[in-house]
Amino acid sequence: MKKKLSTLDLTLASMFVALMAIGANITSWVPFMTIGTVPITLQTFFALLAGMILGSRLGAISMTVYALVGLAGVPVFAKAGGGVATIFSSTFGFIISFIFTAYVVGKIAEKSKSLPVLIAASLAGLVVNYVFGTNWMYFALKFWAAAPPEFSYKIAWLWMVLPAIKDTILAVLAAFMGYRLQRTVSSRSQVNNLKRAI
Structure with a gap:
């Protein structure tokens, strides 16, 4: 039986919904975060x-809420x-x-909080x-967005090379940040437990 979501859980999930909205439109506030025509979204x-x-x-739930909020008409997606x-x-x-990204990362991270595991x-x-x-992009452009005849699956992936380089760097940075945040939370929890014991 899955435990019910606590107030803290809902607060954290809401925080990540807000961060996703900010990350999607970061270039609106920081215009220089663009390489050529590729915006560096977060x-x-x-x-x-x-x-x-x-x-x-909870990670998957927060990303699901983000998607639903955007589909409801709130301007939280890119641009x-x-x-x-x-x-x-x-x-x-x-x-x-x-949604699937957060779920997979969470599943792996639940096994170990070590830095190598978080990077993986x-x-x-x-x-x-x-x-x-x-x-999705390939099939969308090919079947209902009227892509030019020369557009191919290979071209779709070639378009993603530059964003992939950016996101790989950010993925490693996310692992380092996640590692530091986990250690901070763990340290505070230990201090609180010690205070209660005293």
């Missing part, structure tokens, strides 16, 4: 961190996007992938993110 970074900090279940029509966007697959979890989550998102 959605993947926060989805990975959600899995590490919240765990598989202040939102609404049901987003489903037909070529990048919507990445939004859905964040983060990179595994990144693979899930790109495989799901890029395949």
Whole structure:
């Protein structure tokens, strides 16, 4: 039987929903965070961190809430996007992938909080993110977004090379941040337990 979500759980999940919205539109406030025409969004970074900090279940729930909030019309997606029509966007697959990304990262991180495991979890989550998102993008452009005839599966993946380099770096940074946050939380918990014992 799964335990009920506590007030703290709901607060943390809500916090990551807000962070995802900020990460999606970071270039609106920091315009220089763009390489060529590729904006350096932080959605993947926060989805990975959600899995590490919240765990598989709550991490996936927070990403599901983020997707539903956006589909409800709140402008939390990239470029202040939102609404049901987003489903037909070529990048919507990445939004859905964040749910699975957080879940996979959380599952691996629940086994061990060591830095090597968190790095492995983060990179595994990144693979899930790109495989799901890029395949969605390919089929969307090919079948309902009227891509040019020369567009191919190989080209779809070539488009993702530059963002993948950026996200790989951010994935490793997310692992380091997750590791530091876990240690901080653990240390505080030990201090609180010691105070109660005294």
